[in-house]
Amino acid sequence: MYNKLLSVIVCILLLFSCSDESMQHRSALLQYDNEIDGILEQMTLEEKVNMLHGKHMFTSAGVERLGIEDMKYVDGPFGIREEMEPDSWTPLGWETDRATFFPTGSALAATWSPELAYQYGTGMAREARLRGKDMLLGPAINIQRIPTGGRTYEYLSEDPLLSSMLSTAYTKGVQDNGVAVCLKHYALNNQENNRGNVNVIIGGRAMYEIYLPPFRAAVEEGDAYGVMAAYNKVAGSWCSENDMLLNRILRDEWGFAGMVVSDWGGVHNTVQPVMSGLNVEMPGSRFMGEALLDSVNAGIVPEEIINQRVREILRVKMAIEPVPEEEANKEITSQPQQQKIAYDVACKSVVLLKNENILPLDLTDRPVIAVIGDNATRTMGLGGVGAGVKTLYEVTPLEGLKNRIGDKAEIIYAQGYSDDNYGFGRMFRRRSEDEIRKEQEERQLNIKRLADEAVKTAQKADIVLFIGGNNRTVETEGSDRTDIKLPYGQEELLARLAEVNPIIITVLVSGAPNDLNIAEPLSKALLISWFNGTEGGNALADILTGNISPSGRLPFSWPVRLEDSPAFALGNYSPGQGRRDIFAGLVEGNSAGDDTDEEGANSVQKDPNDAYYSEESLVGYRWYDTKNIPVMYPFGYGLTYTTFDYSAIDTDKEKYGKKDVIKVSVEIKNTGTVSADELVQVYIHRINPSVEWPYKELKAFSRVTPEPGESKTVVLDIPVRELRYWNETTHSWTDDPCDIEILVAASAGDVKLKKQVTLK
16 A cells, blocks of 8 residues: 555656656556556565666566566667677577677668668567567667767767657667667767766756757657666766656656666666666676665665665566567577568668769679778678677678679779788787887788789779778777778778779768768769668669669768867867776676765766866757858768759748647659659758757658659648757746748758748
């Protein structure tokens, strides 16, 4: 009876503390509370505390005597991780755990397709179920703040609307198919360097308008069951014990009813995390095991708090039907249906940045195509630190070209460059000066040998197809890139190739921006094909040969120089002081949390770990537009093999009230000769606002596929309530009545049509 009364009181308090929009969200997880009351009454305190920490590396405990099974977690977010020994990172060496490598986050975002994001989630869930998993550690949905971010490839976009729509669809796709998501990394985990120590200092408006919307949308619209607390601090408090983030925003404002899991090794104290809303410490029990039990017995932590944390876990357990152990891992994880999803996403993700009438490839006279570059044959499912996929197969660019071209052209290959030249495998071994000198000499000889072979190959060819970019060693969890230059001497190699053969098509296999000041003018065509998964090579080849018209659009701005991007222009990126990464230490077998503050010591210190987000809301294209800084390629940019005409912009009214929805219509005509997708984007520019805004902000988008000569009318909805700003004084969403300009665009840098309306 007491527990039931407590639940009623908590619900009433939540109702009165919520803002008007979050009151509309009532999680389906709440339906289990009456049944959970009876379960809690049967549980001992020891059993409850035992559920609040890791049991094994990817498992937290249930209660066997009550029929509550363990919670089984799995990486995510772009493929199901191989099976490992219970308490280590050692693979079991099975064959049945070979999974589908789905295109990574920035590739998914380049599709600008919530429909494909839903299918993506569906595929991930199906493979997780085959492996008997309950919770997927994904999607990864942090805003891409810096071009050098080590996990830019894993995240979605610099824009909160695009990230929100895709993360919500991904969440629904996973949970509709019987697996819980774990949204990560909550919140403001926007860099990898020093992520275990960095303290983010940010204004409330920027936090609410830019960095939190993907999480909020996935919770309120997707009813996400799980959230992962990030490693970093926000406003001086670790995310795993941040009352503002976990209680006041996540639970009270958004109505989140599920469970919060720490990032692995991301707990630093005992009392504050459980009081602030953390449910499970992973992967061990250093703080939320015996220490927590002692704190409850000493009266420091009320048992009611323990009950609430267990309740939140049980809600998720009851929503997810466990896979019986005897039914899991009986067939290969990667299945044709999921491979098809990976192919569909890859096809829609490839972005054509430049085309001087050289694509699609003309194979009429059986040309000689020189494919040059290590990335032509390198697989990207594994590499670096963090999540990876032991794939059933992965089609490389070279394999894809051979599959699609067959005998229609002669393909010759040269490696051109290699990351082996740079000594990554030897960097941790102590070496003498003579050894270092000899290695440097060998490296220079190997660089020259590979480049000379590539130049000779290019001389024999009609077309050079240069496959460059980064790899999973360059872009990795745990560290950010030091710059955005093309690695491994690719710029010098391109210059040499251009001297002997100027017909160069460059394909970047990267998850994040590269400096293109050398590559762009040397290339007749330029594409980015991302870390594009199991079927990436086939998708790329289909686009190069014209089987498919490219339709990907950039999910982030592509700067001319790294120094033009906001965090680097303002000097507010905080790489820290070279401490060991917290997760890397865990993988190496060292105990996590050795840099821990004493209990409650969370005061903000003005030191190199403080990251002041002084650009506030001016992230990505908002910065470049507002500051009038040129970019190499704008947010939302991408070419196709046809052309489109925009006309007849209209709105259903001229003036709109607070509860209205602006309906924008525009006519799109395919004026070319092939079928292709066009991405219609709608931005809002405030003309006479009462508060400061970025120059323009994305507020709607839609894919449309007119056939050659066909016109289609596209209607896009913009709820006026989505045009409010976060008022830091009243801590609420506030209207800003003003005149606005509706900008219909093909990208942030290509506005086609404008229309002015008024917000009353």
